Amino acid sequence: MLFIGHTKFSVYTPTSGAWRATNGSKFRSEEEYRAYLFSGLRLDPRIDILINFSLPQLALAAKNHQIVHLLSYSELLPRKYEQLLIDASDKYEFIQLNKQRLGTGWKTAEQIAPDLLLTSEHPQQPFGIYRLDDDDILPADYFDQISPYVKEEFVGMQVSLGTGVSAIYKDGQFYNARKTYHPMLSIGYTSIHKMNGNGEISKFPVSAHNLADRKYPVILDSRRLGYLWTRHTQQDTALGLLETDESSLNEALKRHMDRHPAVHDLDELFSSFPILENKITAAGSPKSTREEMITKSTELDHLGLRLKPKRVGGRVKVTVTMTCSIDSVPRNALLKFIFVNKDGRRIDPKTLDQYFENQPISRSGNARVGWFRYLSTRPGKNKTVIDVTLPPNVCIGVVSVTKWVRNETRISINSISVESISE
Template structure:
């Protein structure tokens, strides 16, 4: 069976009415929109989900089906993320890049299907296919195409198919907590249109909807909620969480967890991990709470924080005062880093990967791996995102002055796992 999917990877569309991610403030300014869209804190969870999980899930789900998945992205996307997309397209032959210069798609689902139709003789008017969408931070199960193939038949052309039962959890770097079961009809992840293309390129498809939750108001729908059909990843930097972020990161995380606590707990059994194998050993039990215990050492004007579970990414919120002649990087974070095997002994290649990502190793054993904290004159509260490459985690962190330690006074430190 033929399926064509589409993911918009942080697509920059300043003329679109869907400026959801730009609504963190009320300026409706294009520069604000761009900065928020490509903010590292917003992109880091998506990069991990899409490149390390979503693509691998789709690859396992193909199982004999003919699948093409378009990933649309913008020239404005930072170069290192564009390189990740290009590398992924080389790794997965079914992944089709769509770099939208001038906001115009370079390839569409219709074009792909026309190409397939041209290669097949005697199928004019009989090419039935499924068209689906997938956000860059959600997952489809390994049996997705098998389940949808049952409904992708001539009798259902012009209908939507929704897998209405899903799982959801809160992302913390490369791990997930508060796993819950959720019924969400017409959820965006995997919502399928049953289509037919004739030899002349005419396409029969369901009537378009205004908002995916209104799909049944546009066309007949099939709903199958017999088993888990999607994984809805939750984190405060989702576009749908903009309202929460206005309340501040700590409050947003608390509200997000309270919302999930009202839902039934999902069973983390073998059946679940057969559907979502990339999440194996990454979904934490319901009692999980990755908190930090921050200690102040007034004698050295430093702060230390131990994580209850090693974290791939965290945000540090620092209050400090600096003198007028302070240096550019007059403070730093000392990081205790482990690799994917849990070892603190890293190879030269691993050390190089960290350095490329802004985390260096000091010759001073008391510092070890470190990342600078920019310092400027005055009293301020600032934030610093520490995001380690895939396969690395931090178990503890120490914030300390660096260089002329008399130039900086550290007042407080808070850690927020993301």
């Protein structure tokens, strides 16, 4: 079974209207666009992701499958990056380089398909064409997931793997990992084709990937992770943001991504993306750590939920998401803290008054409550984030959630995370 992929590594298309970098909304001249396109600031993260993550993952996925991956680049690409692409093509036999000459287009998967099929045992077999940007990554079982749909009855359809992971990339690390659901996302989007007896490849009507189902049928399979959508400040999408400095851009990306739940099933993540082990975290910065305290939604009963996180100190962010029934009322649950020293011994709550005076937690006069924060419990979905800085040699020993006003209402805890923040 044949799969043909295509990645365009900074091809030179100054008149294209498809991207913010080329549609005139960002750069005033072709010279400005060219300087941006081939700058080290833009190319360095892309070549690192492509060479060290995307292609090794593609090699894992290619086992037991016939794949050809077309890698197009401009003749204007600085020599050091071109050499890295050449080295990659020497390492991975499935790569076919395509150097784009000035004033010409690039090869397409449809153009190289006939020769590949005519030299195969079954020239008229259905085959798949997929797309992959230079800074995105496919799972190790990508072709296994797509293969069941590369059949005669699905020719003329596209396949979308709707569930995946999105994470911010910086200096060899991925962080702020979120589990996402994006049907018809361009990453790994596969069209099912066939060549007829005249050597012609079946074609699809032109359509934006997110509107494809208006033009032809799209098969949606979201049972397993289907992509890793990398986010970074040098992407075309980042050009549309109002923020300009890197720190502000990163914060804007995180605000956009935090609509999605944090990745908590690391076994699932590393099974799909083994190359990312020790290279990715759900924490909000590369140096921070984040612990997901529960792995599935838990309904809160009269006993509450008591959890012991790993001991972390300094600046700590605790995030709680929950779903409350229609009869719930505000402040219907408490998040309670027990603080301990480095040896694990419980600290008298009263001794911490001066440290938490201007922080978003309070100490109750009820000794059974201690330090706490009311949780948002309006009907429907709620999210509460508590960001505190602990005194020296103090750690969170226990976090617990209990109902407070109306025990008869239903509250489901969807997630609780404890993140140690390192700036």
